[in-house]
Amino acid sequence: MRVTAHEASLTQRHLWRSAREAIPITRTVIVEAEQDGVSGYGEASCFMTDHYNSGLERMHADLRRTAPLLTTLDVCGPDGDADSVWQRLATELPDSPFVLAALDSALHDLRARLLDVPLWKSLGLDRPRNLRSSYSIGLDTPEAMAGKLRERPGWCAYKVKLADPGDLSILRELRRQTDAPFLIDGNCGWDPDRLVPALPQLHGLDVRLIEQPYPRADWDDARSLKEISPIPVIADESITSPADLDACADAFHGINVKPMKAGGLTPALAMLRAARERGLITMLGCMPESAAGVSATAHLGGLVDHLDVDVVDLLAVDTGHGLSLDATGHVALPDRPGSGYHPDATAHGWYVHHVPAERAHLVRRQAPGSAPATPGVGHPQDEHPATRHLAALLQGREVGAASLYAEDPPAGHDLPDQRPGRARRLYGMATLDEVRGTGAGSALLRTALTVAALDGAETVWGHVPDTALGFYRKHRFDVLGGPLELPGAGPHHFVHRSTR
Secondary structure: OEEEEEEEEEEEEEEEEOOOOEEEEEEEEEEEEEEOOEEEEEEEEOOOHHHHOOOHHHHHHHHHHOHHHHOOOOOOOOOOOHHHHHHHHHHHOOOOHHHHHHHHHHHHHHHHHHHOOEHHHHOOOOOOOOOEEOEEEOOOOHHHHHHHHHHOOOOOOEEEEOOOOOOOHHHHHHHOOOOOOEEEEOOOOOOHHHHHHHHHHHHHOOEEEEEOOOOOOOHHHHHHHHHHOOOOEEEOOOOOOHHHHHHHHHHOOEEEEOHHHHOOHHHHHHHHHHHHHOOOEEEEOOOOOOHHHHHHHHHHHHHOOEEOOOHHHHEOOOOEEOOEEOOOOEEEOOOOOEOOOEEOOOOOOEEEEEOOHHHHHHHHHHOOOOOOOOOOOOOOOOOOOOOEEEEEEEOOEEEEEEEEEOOOOOOOOOOOOOOOOOEEEEEEEEEOHHHOOOOHHHHHHHHHHHHHHHOOOOEEEEEEEHHHHHHHHHOOOEEEEEEEEEOOOEEEEEEEEEOO
């Protein structure tokens, strides 16, 4: 099995705000697992990075660390049982739930596609029917939030972010626009002194569900609220894994399960089944993610009381085609194997993606300071199966490029503990002037390192000019020896770095 990585940059139609934060752009890592010419997909968001260890650098490093294990997996082999594979991955990634989830989802998706069945069937579930999602309204002024609702009339329920449960002006304004029930979300930001007195009025405004009103640590307040609230209260941030289920069953009426937060489809499915056995209210939700991730989540929709997968409708850009929502929130799963997600290389959500050789070379010819190149003439290994070409993208247009060739360092540049055949040469790293200083080069380089590691490389090396040395040193590359004069390109330095 071959695993690779991409990056996406997601913006929403409206700036997303909650009681906790405002999110202008979400970066995500999309994992692709390929076997026998078939690919499955998973996604990990750069979201609440301190809490979930989900910063981009950390997630890439975790992917590189799991590379030796990933090369041994065969999802349809005798050791390909989903639970045992998840346990092996979880042992490697004890503190990285999002990366674990991306890998688990990609492997489930791949397994279903290899079996040529939809994901719900490969998971042993009944076909999901009559799925409808709630519509989420981010925090804003009452007038702006009412405008968001008017853009999406007729949904079965509206999930409303509130900064203060005692300020009912927002809900009253929204109630003038719809008769649909409200689900309100505190994102850990409310105080009992404000919520408890407001409960009768919230009930009168047809609030049907309260989600995570208090911080995760406030278990006593949560239990007290459960005893007196006329409105069911469900856990979100308080439920992160099956280990939290007992405490949540004691303190809440139900749980919101998000596969990315839970560590993948495998534990999410176990949590939902256990919650149903206990009679808990169940919701299935998502993080800020693209169709690459949430399309798999929707296949669990038949197990829950409430479905919250409207993220693809909230996005201004996406990475491809998967589950779809009609004008009133009815969910349609694609009529394709696996999750049904189909990547679209032209979609504007991609930030770093794999491209053909000629497109990578075209970027280099446009980049300032690049060595002269003859159109149509590339590298001898451009089409080799082990070669990878990456591009940084801006609204679907290539603005940076890098290539990886299966090539050991040249004679005279022996590296410590370097095994033959376990190196990748980084070639032609370049970005256009318009994206210099935006992070596009860093995204290209970290993705290249991860792709190299996932392909079995232990070292990445290359020749870089004097002007680029600071950039490579910042990314922990070492410089070996003095400058070399490369024909037609001037003085360059040999740099190298372990993929670990």
